[in-house]
Amino acid sequence: MEYKQEQSKAAQEENSSFIRISNVSKHFGDFVAVDDVSLDIGKGELFSILGGSGCGKTTLLRMLAGFEVPSGGSIEIDGLDVTRLPPYERPVNMMFQSYAVFPHMNVEKNIAYGLVKDGLPKNEIRKHVDEMLELVQLGDFRRRKPAQLSGGQRQRVALARALIKKPKVLLLDEPLAALDKKLRERTQFELMNIQYETGITFVVVTHDQEEAMTLSSRIAVMDKGQFRQVGTPKEVYEFPDNRFVAGFIGTINTFHGSIASISEETLSVYSDELQLTLPALGTHPVEVGQEVDIAVRPEKIFLSRDEPDNPDDVRIQGVVDDLGYLGNRSLYRIRLANGKIVQVSSQNRRRSVTRFLEWEDKVWISWRPRSAVVLVD
Amino acid sequence: MAGSVNRDNLWQRVAIATPYLWLLLFFLIPFIIILKISLADPVIAQPPFTPTFDEQGALSISLDNFRFLLTDDLYAITYLRSVVIAGIATLLCLALGFPMAYGISRAREQTRGLLLLLIVLPFWISFLLRVYAWMGLMNNHGVINNTLLWLGVIDAPIQMMYTDIAVFVGLVYSYLPFMVLPLYATLERMDLDLVEAAQDLGATRTRAFWDVTWPLSRPGVVAGCMLVFIPAMGEYVIPYLLGGPESLLIGRVLFDEFFVNRDWPLASAVAVVLLLLLVVPIVILQRNQARDAEAAT
Ligand SMILES: Nc1ncnc2c1ncn2[C@@H]1O[C@H](COP(=O)(O)OP(=O)(O)OP(=O)(O)O)[C@@H](O)[C@H]1O
Numbered sequence: 206m207e208y209k210q211e212q213s214k215a216a217q218e219e220n221s222s223f224i225r226i227s228n229v230s231k232h233f234g235d236f237v238a239v240d241d242v243s244l245d246i247g248k249g250e251l252f253s254i255l256g257g258s259g260c261g262k263t264t265l266l267r268m269l270a271g272f273e274v275p276s277g278g279s280i281e282i283d284g285l286d287v288t289r290l291p292p293y294e295r296p297v298n299m300m301f302q303s304y305a306v307f308p309h310m311n312v313e314k315n316i317a318y319g320l321v322k323d324g325l326p327k328n329e330i331r332k333h334v335d336e337m338l339e340l341v342q343l344g345d346f347r348r349r350k351p352a353q354l355s356g357g358q359r360q361r362v363a364l365a366r367a368l369i370k371k372p373k374v375l376l377l378d379e380p381l382a383a384l385d386k387k388l389r390e391r392t393q394f395e396l397m398n399i400q401y402e403t404g405i406t407f408v409v410v411t412h413d414q415e416e417a418m419t420l421s422s423r424i425a426v427m428d429k430g431q432f433r434q435v436g437t438p439k440e441v442y443e444f445p446d447n448r449f450v451a452g453f454i455g456t457i458n459t460f461h462g463s464i465a466s467i468s469e470e471t472l473s474v475y476s477d478e479l480q481l482t483l484p485a486l487g488t489h490p491v492e493v494g495q496e497v498d499i500a501v502r503p504e505k506i507f508l509s510r511d512e513p514d515n516p517d518d519v520r521i522q523g524v525v526d527d528l529g530y531l532g533n534r535s536l537y538r539i540r541l542a543n544g545k546i547v548q549v550s551s552q553n554r555r556r557s558v559t560r561f562l563e564w565e566d567k568v569w570i571s572w573r574p575r576s577a578v579v580l581v582d
Numbered sequence: 583m584a585g586s587v588n589r590d591n592l593w594q595r596v597a598i599a600t601p602y603l604w605l606l607l608f609f610l611i612p613f614i615i616i617l618k619i620s621l622a623d624p625v626i627a628q629p630p631f632t633p634t635f636d637e638q639g640a641l642s643i644s645l646d647n648f649r650f651l652l653t654d655d656l657y658a659i660t661y662l663r664s665v666v667i668a669g670i671a672t673l674l675c676l677a678l679g680f681p682m683a684y685g686i687s688r689a690r691e692q693t694r695g696l697l698l699l700l701i702v703l704p705f706w707i708s709f710l711l712r713v714y715a716w717m718g719l720m721n722n723h724g725v726i727n728n729t730l731l732w733l734g735v736i737d738a739p740i741q742m743m744y745t746d747i748a749v750f751v752g753l754v755y756s757y758l759p760f761m762v763l764p765l766y767a768t769l770e771r772m773d774l775d776l777v778e779a780a781q782d783l784g785a786t787r788t789r790a791f792w793d794v795t796w797p798l799s800r801p802g803v804v805a806g807c808m809l810v811f812i813p814a815m816g817e818y819v820i821p822y823l824l825g826g827p828e829s830l831l832i833g834r835v836l837f838d839e840f841f842v843n844r845d846w847p848l849a850s851a852v853a854v855v856l857l858l859l860l861v862v863p864i865v866i867l868q869r870n871q872a873r874d875a876e877a878a879t
């Protein structure tokens with residue numbers, strides 16, 4: 206199946222598991238913040254942990270950093286069991302959600318702190334600090350106190366301070382959350398460059414799916430303390446493992462149905478909602494008759510006024526319920542005969558002042574047979 | 583529109599002026615009166631000092647009282663003793679108060695309120711009563727001695743009352759809350775991520791405390807120390823009730839000059855010098871802090 210071919214490149218390259226999280230749990234009293242999580246992360250990966258607020262992302266990161274001791278399970282980094290090591294003995298550094306830049310030290314002292322604690326000679330510390338200041342482009346601000354820096358500059362101080370010890374793993378908790386949109390986009394690429402240049406393994410926690418998609422070599426989607434899917438951004442987006450992941454990452458249209466037949470290539474699903482039998486790709490073993498959802502991304506759906514002629518495509522008629530112009534693309538809400546709304550997104554490739562479709566226009570929606578996936582749970 | 587802006591301005595000015603007005607009324611004016619008396623001569627009359635302007639309207643002031651303070655060693659020694667005793671009491675309060683404030687600020691939210699309540703609870707009882715209670719505890723036949731005797735730890739009562747120890751106990755006990763509260767306020771506000779960041783970068787728990795927690799709690803330490811040191815310097819009741827007759831402190835001298843000797847001018851001079859002793863270091867401290875802040879820019 207296609208899914209197999211799409212197997213994560215990163216995972217193949219990094220057969221060695223640099224960070225090995227095995228059956229790790231964290232309980233706060235009765236509350237289970239992280240629930241029996243296992244994960245291998247390869248050397249040099251830029252790995253993202255993506256999930257909604259309160260799903261346990263920070264807690265997991267804090268266990269990697271050594272601020273929380275797991276209630277169960279073990280953590281290995283580069284072959285060393287660190288499960289119970291205090292933070293200052295781990296080959297790991299962390300960039301805090303709040304940045305936690307020391308307010309009483311200037312930029313230079315903040316960045317140098319880790320090396321001073323390691324007892325490096327002064328001239329060497331100075332050399333490394335200069336390197337870091339250059340890397341994060343803060344050379345002109347070395348004597349400033351954090352209070353005199355902008356949010357983006359503070360973020361870079363925090364990054365430089367965490368990088369200067371050349372940790373084996375850098376943990377970043379919502380590194381871009383406090384920045385405005387423009388700065389966030391620019392900083393994203395800076396982060397990726399820095400990761401590439403230093404070759405340090407990055408584990409990034411974020412609740413922003415777009416950020417996770419752009420940044421990462423692989424993503425773990427987390428919910429209620431558990432991983433719901435681990436894979437490359439493409440895998441997670443194109444082949445969501447379950448309804449949660451499908452709904453969490455991007456928008457997706459789902460139709461209820463049951464498996465009609467199974468072939469080597471695709472599954473055929475009868476949708477009671479649409480009263481149609483549709484082809485779809487599966488990623489899980491299924492049986493004939495099993496209840497499933499069929500899911501299609503909005504940008505995989507085409508719109509046309511006339512009936513599309515390719516007989517293999519899924520074709521359904523509807524009317525335009527609502528439309529929105531977003532500059533680079535337009536969003537449409539198409540109402541089907543049974544009242545169900547389907548979201549469609551299309552690129553605005555041609556510049557035109559007149560709209561191609563108007564409210565209540567009759568349209569055909571269609572998608573390729575391999576555009577739909579089956580969601581089991 | 584214009585009217586409302588003006589009114590806003592007015593209120594702003596009133597708000598800014600209020601503390602100054604307060605200081606003027608209850609601090610500066612009384613101080614000027616005291617200063618004036620300190621420059622007069624004592625007379626047996628009502629009031630017991632010479633007027634600033636004599637019958638001819640000429641200015642009649644002298645620095646005799648201040649000169650007298652310099653000639654008699656007693657005053658210098660007493661001032662010094664007061665500084666030392668208040669200083670030691672302040673350090674003791676800091677040593678006891680810091681761990682207390684730290685513990686409270688790191689306690690669970692529900693417990694925190696209770697612990698703070700316990701800190702301020704003694705204020706519900708009159709200060710004088712609490713000092714008397716300590717007399718009852720530290721007497722030769724007081725609770726502590728009796729208990730120790732009964733337990734057989736000691737054969738004869740330990741002399742606690744009328745010693746410097748008793749003065750320190752009294753001072754520390756009375757002023758500890760003034761140390762704990764400002765310390766708690768700074769520690770509670772402190773971002774715990776900072777301490778964790780230090781640990782993450784290679785500092786042990788102890789190191790992280792000295793590198794981060796301690797320097798960042800400086801405003802609380804300074805405020806607490808001032809709140810303890812200043813009243814302890816002029817303290818009268820505690821040394822009078824708990825201290826020995828030879829433990830003469832400046833508060834006692836001040837009281838005696840005023841009420842026993844009825845030498846108001848000399849007493850006023852003592853008070854003026856005491857005030858300078860307190861104000862000068864505070865001004866220097868604030869200058870330093872302002873300079874630090876400026877150096878940061
Ligand atoms: N020290 C603690 N004691 C009790 N509960 C905690 C503690 N730390 C975290 N939790 C709980 O564990 C859950 C997960 O918290 P965590 O901070 O890991 O979430 P998160 O995924 O990072 O969320 P966010 O995106 O909001 O930062 C939350 O419900 C939180 O209330």
Ligand SMILES: [Mg+2]
Nearest residue numbers: 262263302378
């Ligand atoms: Mg978090």
